[in-house]
Amino acid sequence: MRMEGVVHMKLVCKKANLQNGVQIVSRAVPNKTTMSILECILIDASHNMITLTANDMDLGIETIIQGEIKEEGLIAIDAKIFLEIVRKLPDSDVKIETDSSYKVTITCEKAKFNIMGKSGEDFSYLPIVEKENSVVLSQFTLKELVRQTIFSISDNDNNKLMTGELFEINGDELKVVSSDGHRISIRKVQLRDSYDHKKVVVPGKTLNEVSKILPGEAEGVLNIYFTARHIVFAFNDTTVVSRLIEGEYFNIDRMLSGDYETKVRINKKELLNCIDRATLLTREGDRKPVVIDIMDGTMELKIDSALGSMNEDIDIEKQGKDLMIGFNPKFLIDALRVIDDEEVDLYMVNPKAPCFIKNEEQSYIYLILPVSLVANYAR
Numbered sequence: 001m002r003m004e005g006v007v008h009m010k011l012v013c014k015k016a017n018l019q020n021g022v023q024i025v026s027r028a029v030p031n032k033t034t035m036s037i038l039e040c041i042l043i044d045a046s047h048n049m050i051t052l053t054a055n056d057m058d059l060g061i062e063t064i065i066q067g068e069i070k071e072e073g074l075i076a077i078d079a080k081i082f083l084e085i086v087r088k089l090p091d092s093d094v095k096i097e098t099d100s101s102y103k104v105t106i107t108c109e110k111a112k113f114n115i116m117g118k119s120g121e122d123f124s125y126l127p128i129v130e131k132e133n134s135v136v137l138s139q140f141t142l143k144e145l146v147r148q149t150i151f152s153i154s155d156n157d158n159n160k161l162m163t164g165e166l167f168e169i170n171g172d173e174l175k176v177v178s179s180d181g182h183r184i185s186i187r188k189v190q191l192r193d194s195y196d197h198k199k200v201v202v203p204g205k206t207l208n209e210v211s212k213i214l215p216g217e218a219e220g221v222l223n224i225y226f227t228a229r230h231i232v233f234a235f236n237d238t239t240v241v242s243r244l245i246e247g248e249y250f251n252i253d254r255m256l257s258g259d260y261e262t263k264v265r266i267n268k269k270e271l272l273n274c275i276d277r278a279t280l281l282t283r284e285g286d287r288k289p290v291v292i293d294i295m296d297g298t299m300e301l302k303i304d305s306a307l308g309s310m311n312e313d314i315d316i317e318k319q320g321k322d323l324m325i326g327f328n329p330k331f332l333i334d335a336l337r338v339i340d341d342e343e344v345d346l347y348m349v350n351p352k353a354p355c356f357i358k359n360e361e362q363s364y365i366y367l368i369l370p371v372s373l374v375a376n377y378a379r
Contacts, residue, residue, distance in 0.1 A: 009073025009098045011045045013065055015108060018094050019086045021052045021065040022079075024238055027209040029079040030056035040076035042123045043096065045069045053126065054079060059206050060126040061213070064237040074120035077104055085113050126241045129232050131225050135169060135195055139220035139235055145176045146211040148187050148338040148364065152331075153204040154180040164201040164245040167231075171195070177252055178204075183331050184252055184367040201249050202231055206242035213238065255354070255367065260347040264294055265317040268344045271301075272336040274312050278303040279329045281310055289326035289371035294318060294348075303329070325351045326371040335366035 025041055033039060033056065042053040050069060053062045075098045086094070089108040097105045104117040146165075154162035159181075166177040172194045176187045210233050214222070225232040233240040275290055282288050282305050293300040296318055302311035325348060335357055336344065347356040351370060358365040 008071055008100065009043070009045050009075055009096070010070035011043075011050055011067050012070065012093050012095050013050065013067025015086065015089050015091050015094050017065045017067060019083075021063045022083050022086050024063045024213045025052045025054040025061045026079050026083050027213060028054040028056055028059045028061040028240075037076060037118060037122050038124070039078055039080070040118055040123065041079045041082055042074070042076050042120050042125075044074050044120065046072045046074070053123070055124050055126060057124065058203065058243045059209065060124075060241045061209075062126055062239045062241075073098060075102065075104060076118040076120045076123050077115065078117075081115060085115075126239070127230060129225055129227055129230055129241060131223075131232070131234070133196075134223035134225050134234070135174070135191065135198075136193065137174065137189070137191060137222055137224070138218055139214045139222045140216050140218040141189055142222050142233075143211050143214050143216040145174075145187050145189065146207045149176050149178045149185040150204060150207060150211075151178075151334045151338070152180050152183050152185040153178045156180075160245050161201055161247050161249055164203045165207060166249040167198070167200050167202055169195050169198040177249070179250075179252070182328070182369050183335070184255065184365075185335065186252070186365040186367075188363050198226055199249070200226060200231060201245040201247065203242060203245055206231070206240070210240050213240075256356075256365065260349055260356070261321045262294060262323045262348045263319040264299065264346040264348075265343055266299065266314060266346065268336055268339060268341060270314050271344070272333065274301050274314055275329050275332050275336070277312065278310050279333070281305045281307045282329065283307070287328070287371075289373065290329040290332070291324065291326045291373060294323045294325075296322075323348055323351065324373070325355065326373045327355070327368060328371055331368045335368065339364060339366075 022041060030038055038056055044051045050065050050067045051062055052065060085106060089111060092109050095107040098117060102117045102119060104115050106113040149165060153165060157163060162179060168175045172191045174189050174191055178185050223234045229244055231242050231244055278290050278301060281303055286305060288303060288305045290301060290303045299314050299316045300311055341359060344357055354367045354369050356365060356367055
């Protein structure tokens with residue numbers, strides 16, 4: 001809601017409320033921009049509400065903070081300096097006033113700052129989104145879904161779709177998928193209600209930011225709304241609006257065959273610790289694979305690099321054929337870290353086909369492409 005032509009503004013709020021609000025919306029302030037107004041946070045004090053907004057045109061965040069409005073008004077303040085000032089203020093009531101030349105006075109106890117603001121009239125408000133038919137889930141669930149999949153999005157902008165995550169709703173199931181071309185992460189959760197089919201690609205940056213500002217309480221509710229171009233996350237007094245990535249996400253189902261030649265059940269912690277130890281001998285940027293040699297009842301894990309070599313045996317339960325296969329250790333570590341089960345099942349076909357780490361309910365599936373092994377590892 002725009003307050004036309006009103007410049008003078010006077011409000012009082014607690015430092016903790018103001019700092020929390022400014023920190024939340026700052027996540028949508030762009031690092032680099034040619035439009036200086038986008039480097040600002042808009043304070044809109046009207047209709048008995050103090051609303052803070054930041055918007056980088058792809059991602060916008062708005063939050064309502066508690067406080068007292070003495071005079072209604074609107075002002076845009078440079079986000080970086082505003083956050084730094086608010087952080088360093090004493091833990092007391094903060095008074096913010098503006099005058100007709102957009103000068104902002106911030107007073108707290110005996111500290112008084114004068115900084116220049118900008119007219120709030122030029123500020124780009126968040127797109128108005130019809131808030132109907134929301135998908136409801138707990139804040140904790142979304143935070144977990146992001147944590148368990150975000151590591152395998154692509155950071156290469158050449159394929160925009162892969163820098164985001166697929167969110168697909170089928171009835172009462174939400175499926176989240178990410179892939180960087182070398183691995184695929186899939187998580188599924190049961191929703192409380194059933195919904196119409198939806199399939200969108202949400203930018204990884206949006207999910208990272210939402211995840212950071214979500215309190216993540218198991219009881220805390222999160223509402224998600226979809227439009228043709230945007231996704232909205234609404235929780236507590238905060239609304240996050242993000243553009244979707246346009247285009248059709250690649251079809252992962254054709255890669256998820258249930259066939260396997262070798263199945264290994266293994267203690268997750270042991271495997272993770274073992275790979276972790278093996279990576280001590282790899283330097284950043286090293287492409288050395290960790291080699292897994294699967295036999296009856298045991299699996300040997302070995303790595304050979306310029307710094308030295310390491311091998312370790314782990315007890316396993318094996319079904320099917322013996323197999324020797326190599327992986328980028330980081331990909332295995334990333335997936336194993338976010339699996340909470342005590343034991344994990346690995347499914348493999350041959351040294352050139354992907355390995356699947358999944359549970360029986362298939363609430364998670366991690367697909368990892370192997371690294372082809374050089375001749376000196378061949379049996």
